[in-house]
Amino acid sequence: MKSQTTIIFLSLLPIILVLLSNTANAQSTQLRTDFYRNTCPNVESLVRAAVQAKFRQTFVTAPATLRLFFHDCFVRGCDASVMLASADGRAEKDHPDNLSLAGDGFDTVVRAKEAVDRNPQCTNKVSCADILALATRDVVNLAGGPLYQVELGRKDGRISTTASVQRRLPGPGFNLDQLTTMFASNGLNITDLVALSGAHTLGFSHCGKFSKRIYNFSPRNRIDPALNPQYAMQLRQMCPVNVDSRIAIDMDPTTPRTFDNAYFRNLQTGRGLFTSDQVLFTDTRSRAIVNQFASSNAAFNQAFIQAMTKLGRVGVLTGNQGEIRIDCTKPN
Numbered sequence: 001m002k003s004q005t006t007i008i009f010l011s012l013l014p015i016i017l018v019l020l021s022n023t024a025n026a027q028s029t030q031l032r033t034d035f036y037r038n039t040c041p042n043v044e045s046l047v048r049a050a051v052q053a054k055f056r057q058t059f060v061t062a063p064a065t066l067r068l069f070f071h072d073c074f075v076r077g078c079d080a081s082v083m084l085a086s087a088d089g090r091a092e093k094d095h096p097d098n099l100s101l102a103g104d105g106f107d108t109v110v111r112a113k114e115a116v117d118r119n120p121q122c123t124n125k126v127s128c129a130d131i132l133a134l135a136t137r138d139v140v141n142l143a144g145g146p147l148y149q150v151e152l153g154r155k156d157g158r159i160s161t162t163a164s165v166q167r168r169l170p171g172p173g174f175n176l177d178q179l180t181t182m183f184a185s186n187g188l189n190i191t192d193l194v195a196l197s198g199a200h201t202l203g204f205s206h207c208g209k210f211s212k213r214i215y216n217f218s219p220r221n222r223i224d225p226a227l228n229p230q231y232a233m234q235l236r237q238m239c240p241v242n243v244d245s246r247i248a249i250d251m252d253p254t255t256p257r258t259f260d261n262a263y264f265r266n267l268q269t270g271r272g273l274f275t276s277d278q279v280l281f282t283d284t285r286s287r288a289i290v291n292q293f294a295s296s297n298a299a300f301n302q303a304f305i306q307a308m309t310k311l312g313r314v315g316v317l318t319g320n321q322g323e324i325r326i327d328c329t330k331p332n
C-alpha cells in the first residue's frame, strides 16, 4: 500500500513541479510565441504587411510605434491601455508626456488590427496589446534592426487615466539612480536600461526636452559640460531661443534613420541628447555596458532583444484577465 502511494506520488511529481514553476513565473510562461497557432496562424505576416505599408508612407512609423510600446508597458503593463481614447481628454494618451507619441504609432496599430480582422479566421481574435508588440518588432527590423521572436498572449486592459502616467515614465533629466530605480520596478536591470535606451537611435525630440542643457544648465555653466561643445552649438542652431515648440530634431545625429549602435558611440563623444542618455556613459556604473554596445552591434542587438522580451512581459494580462478589444481605441 505504502509503495503504491509512493509510485503514484512519483509519477505525479513532474506534473506537480510543472504546476509549481508555472505559478512562480506565471507571466512569462503564459505568453508564447505560437499563441495564435490555431486561432490566427497568419497573424505575423498580416501585421508585418500592414506595418510595412505604413512604414513606406512615412518613416515616423518606426520611432512612433517603438516609443508607444515602451509607454504602454511602463504604464499599467503591456495592455494597450495607451491606445484608449477618452471623451473628456483624461486618458493616458492625453498626459503631456505623450506629446511626441506621434499619431503615426497609434495609426500603425489601428491599421494592423484592421488587416488582422479582415481575415475571417482572425476577426477579433488578436489583442491590440499583441499587435502593438508585433508591430514594434517589425518597425525595429524595417529600420535596420534585428528580427526577433515575439511572445504573445496578452489581453487588453479596460482602464486608462492620465493619473496612472504620473511617476511611471522616466524624464529626460533623470540621473542613473532614478533610471535604474524606475526600470527595476518594471523588472529591468541596468543592462536592459542601457540596451533599451538604444531605442534613441531613432526618432525625434522637441527642443524643450533638452534646452536647459544648451542655454541655462547651471549658474556656473550655461552649457552642460557633459555635452560635446560642437554638438552643443549645432543644437543651439537647430533650437534657437524661443524656437517654435513644435520643432523636433533627430535624437541620433549620425544615423537618425537606422536602428544601429551609433547611439552608443555618440555617447562616447558627448553626443547624448538628454541627460538621461549621456549619464549612461558619464556614470561609471553603466559606462562599460555602453562601451560594449558601442564596439559590437551584435552585442547591442542581442541585449536589445532580451530587454524588449522582458519589457513585453511587464504587467501583462493573460488567460481570462482583460479582453480582446474590438476597437483598439475603446474598451468593449
Ligand code: HEM
Pocket: 062, 063, 064, 066, 067, 070, 099, 100, 101, 102, 170, 171, 172, 173, 174, 179, 196, 197, 199, 200, 202, 203, 204, 205, 206, 207, 209, 274, 276
Ligand atoms: C531611459 C529613459 C528614457 C527617457 C528619459 C526617454 C525620454 C524621451 C524623450 C524626452 C523623448 C522625446 C519626446 C519629445 O520631445 O517629444 C523620447 C523619444 C523617444 N523615445 Fe525615449 N526615453 C527613454 C527610454 C526609451 C525607451 C526604453 C524606448 C523604447 C524602447 C524609447 C523610445 C523612444 C523613441 C523611439 C523616441 C522617438 C519618438 C518619435 O520620434 O516619435 N525611449 N524619449
Ligand SMILES: *[C@@H]1O[C@H](CO)[C@@H](O)[C@H](O)[C@H]1NC(C)=O
Pocket: 189, 190, 191, 192, 306, 310
Ligand atoms: C540583466 O538581465 C539579463 C537577463 O535578462 C542578464 O543576462 C544580465 O546578466 C543581467 N545584468 C545584470 C547587470 O544583472
Ligand SMILES: CC(=O)N[C@H]1CO[C@H](CO)[C@@H](O)[C@@H]1O
Pocket: 093, 094, 095, 096, 097, 098, 099, 101, 102, 103
Ligand atoms: C497622439 C495624442 O494623443 N496626442 C495628445 C497628447 O497630449 C496632448 C495634450 O497634452 C494632446 O493635445 C494630444 O492630442
